[in-house]
Amino acid sequence: MMERTFSWEAPERTYTAHSKEFMKNVGIVVVVVSLIFAFAQQWFVIFVLAALYFVFYAMSTVKPEMVTHQITSQGIVTGEKEYFWDQLDSYWFSEKNGATCLNVRTKEQVSKILFMILGEGVKAKLTPLLEEKIKLITVPPVSWEERLINRISGKLSFD
Template structure:
């Protein structure tokens, strides 16, 4: 019996050592994981969100009829004007517009940092930006950021919901001017007109 008790005590002691080893092993793995996560976190990122690369139409049947009607109308106009060579470019451009509209774009990560705004692997510093505003395209808000003169280039970021829009507005307003009712360019007005004519189904 004494020998059996000793063996039992040794087994119990070995089990304790094994449990302690497992505990410290798991603790070490957890510490390493937290270290990796902390390295992946950029302290200069103020806010980030994920959204499609561009706004797109989720339904396609009515949109297809819309584009076919537009293409036929423009083709008839240029045909009667005698510019038959323009028929092919019209159909090519409208086909590309249709594909870019209904094809689901990739999801990209946009983020605002202490230095500027980043999206689609491009960085724009606040020093080069003048103002921003929002437009509505299909089911999305589109953040439009305008650069400073003389270039006045435009950058577009899709904003998926009202909460993200509110947060982006609060942060960007501290760095560049926010225009609630912007002066739209000819391109903006053309896009708005096409969007208003776009069928819902």
């Protein structure tokens, strides 16, 4: 029997609405870069750029749905997916777009990190529950992809 210890509802992802001007500027950059790659006949790169722009545009215009997250006696339930305590390795908190987030590293090969947005006051209630079952990481791991994205996004401004 799974006993629910704590639950909260939050958006499934962070959301930042961008202005039409911003989207237009990003689109112009994508078109210019695509033209450069077209001269080199790099059609696959152009396809990837167009796909990335489409995903970026969709995530900037479609608001995220609300999802219920639960801490239970058996593990963590996020949306429709259940993760048992023996599948979970460690956790840490982070800030993204002004929202406090819970990141839980799993032992699975496919979804290695669970990302859950926290509401007001949820962090204080979650910490003692999670500390009983999995370890807290004070310095979160940063992959090379994250370092590259952070470096590029810090230098570019499309506003």
